[in-house]
Amino acid sequence: MTVDDVASTKHRGRKLHPAPIRVMHWINALAMFVMIGSGWKIYDDDVIFGWLHIPEALTIGRWAQHGLQWHFFGMWMLVINGLAYVVYGLASGRFRRMLVPVHWSELLAEFKDALRLRLSHDDLTRYNAVQKLLYIGVICVGLLTVISGLAIWKPVQFSELFALFGSFQNARLVHFLCMTAIVLFVLVHVALALLVPRTLLAMITGGPGVARKPHDPVRYDARL
Amino acid sequence: MGIRSPAPSLLRPKRPLSQDILMENRRLVERIDRRNVLRGALSLGALAFLTGCDVTENDRAQTVLRAVSSWNDRVQAWLFRPNHLAPTFTEVEVVKPPRFNAYYGIEQVKPVDPASWRLEVAGRIENKRPWTLQEIYALPEQELIIRHICVAGWDYIGQWSGVNLRLFLERIGADLSAKYIAFRCADDYFESIDMPSALHPQTILATKYAREPITDPFGFPLRLRTSTKLGFKNPKWIVSMEVTNDFPDTFYRKQGYNWFSGI
Numbered sequence: 001m002t003v004d005d006v007a008s009t010k011h012r013g014r015k016l017h018p019a020p021i022r023v024m025h026w027i028n029a030l031a032m033f034v035m036i037g038s039g040w041k042i043y044d045d046d047v048i049f050g051w052l053h054i055p056e057a058l059t060i061g062r063w064a065q066h067g068l069q070w071h072f073f074g075m076w077m078l079v080i081n082g083l084a085y086v087v088y089g090l091a092s093g094r095f096r097r098m099l100v101p102v103h104w105s106e107l108l109a110e111f112k113d114a115l116r117l118r119l120s121h122d123d124l125t126r127y128n129a130v131q132k133l134l135y136i137g138v139i140c141v142g143l144l145t146v147i148s149g150l151a152i153w154k155p156v157q158f159s160e161l162f163a164l165f166g167s168f169q170n171a172r173l174v175h176f177l178c179m180t181a182i183v184l185f186v187l188v189h190v191a192l193a194l195l196v197p198r199t200l201l202a203m204i205t206g207g208p209g210v211a212r213k214p215h216d217p218v219r220y221d222a223r224l
Numbered sequence: 225m226g227i228r229s230p231a232p233s234l235l236r237p238k239r240p241l242s243q244d245i246l247m248e249n250r251r252l253v254e255r256i257d258r259r260n261v262l263r264g265a266l267s268l269g270a271l272a273f274l275t276g277c278d279v280t281e282n283d284r285a286q287t288v289l290r291a292v293s294s295w296n297d298r299v300q301a302w303l304f305r306p307n308h309l310a311p312t313f314t315e316v317e318v319v320k321p322p323r324f325n326a327y328y329g330i331e332q333v334k335p336v337d338p339a340s341w342r343l344e345v346a347g348r349i350e351n352k353r354p355w356t357l358q359e360i361y362a363l364p365e366q367e368l369i370i371r372h373i374c375v376a377g378w379d380y381i382g383q384w385s386g387v388n389l390r391l392f393l394e395r396i397g398a399d400l401s402a403k404y405i406a407f408r409c410a411d412d413y414f415e416s417i418d419m420p421s422a423l424h425p426q427t428i429l430a431t432k433y434a435r436e437p438i439t440d441p442f443g444f445p446l447r448l449r450t451s452t453k454l455g456f457k458n459p460k461w462i463v464s465m466e467v468t469n470d471f472p473d474t475f476y477r478k479q480g481y482n483w484f485s486g487i
Binding site: 043070168 | 311379
């Protein structure tokens, strides 16, 4: 691969977030909104923690049955969108390009920077190690949410999956904790996107074109 | 057309808004108003009349959500494994008494009189003779120690016994290729299940809990217990059963819950 190849990539106008990624991102945002709001309605019907009732105003659906209707509607949004995302991420090489490798030394340095609010976002096309870890983490939590959700929905038909959790209430608890982790992720994700508005804009317009920089050995090597 | 004098507020302008433009176009505004009110009243009324529903329930969303729920019925029927057994438990784990569930409180339960009680059987069956409790008790008994899961989210282990539903359907000469079994209950509850779930080896017409006759709040004298469906799909105080190909609507489906509700 030469510098000329790099330039040609730019000429073809490939953007940081290609159109399919942007569409799937916002469909996912909507599906998340539906799943979490309706999930809170379902939770309120029989709370796990006596001290925690989700305020009515934050829930989706009039009564519990409507919460369930919305939850299973959102489930199909997630299934279709999620499958498309995984197929696209693997086929296009986006997962490999954007998320791996994570270097531990890089991670530690950047985590300290992040705590001092000194993370650099000069180059949007490159995720830092903290970002990579957060995105990989939330994808794993998302998977566990789906697995625990399936176990709650079909503890008998999917009894093999259900056995991972031991009891019905354990499966509910795992599903609830996964939701909590995702909500925390969304809070951080949205806060950071608002702090660096270019990142938010990039998820709408596509962001800068991706050109491979010759001085970036990691990315350069990956293409050899 | 004047504006009521509002309470003073920092958020309101000190001087009232100019009414000039409104006055100039007064007739136009009134005409638009009248037409919209008429149209609004007509469609709102028509909608409420046709659907018999409360319009504030957002009928358009309900149409879509219920269509998805029906689609989920088909997906669940497809996922159903007819011979896959639910996990069973030991007597030590059984919760006594069982947990109450109904669309009303436990204090409102009306006990069924065993002497006059009959189980009516109808629809696509050969022998439509009603069954007395003694005749039901005389049938072979199957015991299940299984998990009961409520749609709300709680669960417990229960120990139920009674005649296997498949065996009972064969006794009354039922058409096992029919689609549904419909149940009617002494408390006016009505429920229905699909035939494959009815024929599952762990579906029984229960008469006993923890080896004693089921007590009044939990469905005396006869209730359904299936290991493959949520709690509300297990009707209590059953008084009639029908084998049918016409979809029998159910108490909770009408309120928006999923019909199949398999677990």
